[in-house]
Amino acid sequence: MSIENVSNKKEIIDGLRNAVVNYDEESAKRLAKEAIEKGVEPLEAIQEGLVKGITEVGEKFSAKEAFLPELVIAAEACLAGIALLKPQIKSKKQMKSLGKIVIGTVYGDIHFIGKKLVAMMLEANGFEVYDIGEDQPVEAFIKKAKEVGADIVGASALTTTTRFEQEEIVKAMRREGLKAKIMIGGAVVDAAWAEMTGSDGYADNLQDAVSLAKELAEHGQEETM
Amino acid sequence: MMTGKERVLAAFGKGSPEDIPSVLCYANLAMWRGPHFWDDFAEGKPWWIRNSWDIPKLLEVVETQQRKIDMDWIWGAGLCPSREWRKNHMVVPTARAVYMRDITPGSQVMQYRIEEPPPEGTHSVYPNVDLSGIIKTKEDVEKYVYMRNAETIIEEGRTDWLEALVKKYGEEKFILSNVGSPFSRACDFYGPMPSLKLFIRNPTLLKQLVDRMADRIIETIKVYAEMGSDGVWAWEWYTGEMISLDRYNAIGKPAVQRCIRAAQKLGLKYIYYPTGVGKDWQAGFESILEMKPDGIHLEDSKKGFNADVSWQASVLKALNLQDEITIFGNVHPINILQEGTSEELEREVKRQNNVGRNEYAGKFIMDTGSPITPETTLERVIEYMKLTRKYGRKS
Structure with a gap:
């Protein structure tokens, strides 16, 4: 099943990104599950949502706007989401x-x-x-x-x-x-x-x-x- | 001719001392945590006398170390295992391995293998623990971070090593004991990664942990004062870019401040060693200086930060603290001491001494920025020490 409602899909992906940026592991997990339930392509959810989020936090870290505590929690939120989404990736090529x-x-x-x-x-x-x-x-x-x-x-x-x-x-x-x-x-x-x-x-x-x-x-x- | 102790105390005093003192931070790495100079100092004694705490033999090692290097302080004058522990533990060397045997009366004899430390030494900090599932409340903090008051520590004979050092060197050398910072100790105790998360998820608990550690450190400071130490050294690793300055000021600083005041009240010099501090973290450096430790020692400049002594001197002078806080040299142990040419070494020692005496009016102690590396030869260290004496002299 693929998601039909584009705005809903965007909302989920943005939500994943925001969950990482806001150091919110619970939301990252909840939205990852929601993405799976609603048929969002898992690889897209990872790359456009979670990875974008952690990249943003990494940039803040480099700019000294975020520090190690923020980075640790953001990375954990990101990985928690990935752990749920990764097994759902169907194409072996994509999984490489x-x-x-x-x-x-x-x-x-x-x-x-x-x-x-x-x-x-x-x-x-x-x-x-x-x-x-x-x-x-x-x-x-x-x-x-x-x-x-x-x-x-x-x-x-x-x-x-x-x-x-x-x-x-x-x-x-x-x-x-x-x-x-x-x-x-x-x-x-x-x-x-x-x-x-x-x-x-x-x-x-x-x-x-x-x-x-x-x-x-x-x-x-x-x-x- | 001043003694080493007088030189160090003069550097903590006012006015330009005759000779700038010369010391080596973490000089015990050679003795305790790594064998790279062990053979030079131990003169045939086995490595495991460090484990058995054979105090007379260990004193001989210190004596050789001092004879060859001649520092103005005795580093590592800290607590040792209790008298009872030492009585009930013996090292058993065999052809295949060396074992520690626990012969505590009334309990089963236990034996475990002990290893010679690697060349780079072993770390004295806590391993990668995670107490987040155990310590959740203030009550847990009080339960698990146990307190031993000063009297008990002394009664247990944990000061025997310190006493032996004070007896032998108390007149001629500055006796320095290591206390660590409450902030770093708390985070190490709880687990570095979990404590990083506490900064955001439960700063109140983190502060309770830090305060409890400060209470514990203050008891140790009392012990050191009672037994004749001259100063304490506190390493801080949650500085620089590790956490925000706001968090350092809110959680770490008040506890460090308490330790500084406790030491000073008891007549000890408090030397603070915050890592990762350089020009880019000047606001943090200034915040640290507000606490007025007796000495501030910044590690050598590394990638990402520059902590040149000249910059340090300019910051302290701008804050009008040059009569209150002593600064330390921070010769780079790799780029200069280990790998620099003799000319580069001489130039750097001369330059730093010049900053200390002339730019900073003498409240200066010559040192390396961080521990000497295993690849540095003893001959090179001796060459360095001779240069520090040469250029430390008041001309």
Whole structure:
């Protein structure tokens, strides 16, 4: 059944976007269910509603109009809606993810807020995300990347004392001959360090992390064509 | 010739001191939380004496550390496990692994494996917990965030390590104890992600948690004052771009303020270390300065923020606080200390000392902005310390 009432459909999609922008998880879930009941195309509800909402909050975050508490709650609202809508997507082509990403915080470092938010944003934007957690040794990144056939591995480091672990991950990935692209991030990471580690790129903030992942996933696909 | 303690106290006083003191924040990383300098300082002692709390041996490690690096403070003069815990726990090294054995009388003997810390150290902050399902009311806060008063902490023998340090170094070095900030401690305790949500969903509960943590910290401050510490260090991580300034001012600041006053009333210097603070968050920096901690230490400039000492000095001077608050150097531990050339290191040490003494009239303590990295050699640290002495001298 497809929705006939265009204004009703627009209302639902706008409602999903507003639910995320207003940090309202309950409304996001309620409207996701309503979208399913009323035959709104789930992919459209996700992309035009939820993802637009989280992108807007991400932009506010970059502009310092929103902060971490807002971003966390908005991302959760977005993912709660996606969790309901995603299983309803019928076309396999439509369901295809942008890529598989293994993400974690390096050994000796238990910071996770930035990493978690990046993981949430990537998931909201269509990636299949495997978050291996914090304080993870090099081997854990390699193991998971092999296990899931990762397209990208993301390593986060927040302290001056743990940054070198990112380089170890890059070296180990190359040594193992893994094709996955490697992106790094965290407060102590900059372009110079990203280059020094031999990684495929680094992201300065959440928005950049999503853009970089999309770019790396695309390049990865081109290379395997 | 001034002692290290006199140098630090002079930097907290008024007027330009003879020598700018030189210290290293988180100097215990080498000893407690990571082995990267352990071999240099322990001289063959096994890593697990950190777990067994062998105080005489640990004092020897500090002694070697001080002999080689010669800082003006003793970092990490904090609480240790209770005397009873130490009596009932023993480390059992075997060929395959090292175990901690609990031999508490009347209970089953328990044994668990302990690991050598990784090169980068282990974190002392709470792991990724979530107490949102358990702590929902003020009563829950009072039930689960238990209070131990100062007398009990001392009676339990949890100050034995501090006492040993004070006895050995109390005359010549500034004894610094770590308390953490109530705001960060509360959020770590409740779980960082759940507490971020509390900011929006239940700020009242968050404030109750923060206030309770402040009460607990104040008891610890009393212990430190009683046992002979000279100052306390409080790391804050909900600053910078983490939360809005309004929320910091409403929830975090009043509790920090109480801790500052409690320390100052007891004669301790309160050093506040808010992370992520730079030019872009100047309003926040100014709000912090209103609390008038004795010392403010900003971490090194990182991407997204610039916390140059010259900027810090200009802000404090504009607020006419140069006679009240001491600032710290923040040499970059990677870009300068670890990776810079000797010339770059010398130039930066000279520059920061010049800012401290001449632009800021001497209420200045030389330090790195954040902990030394595992990839930095001891020789490099010694080179750095020598430079800080050279340029810290009043010419």
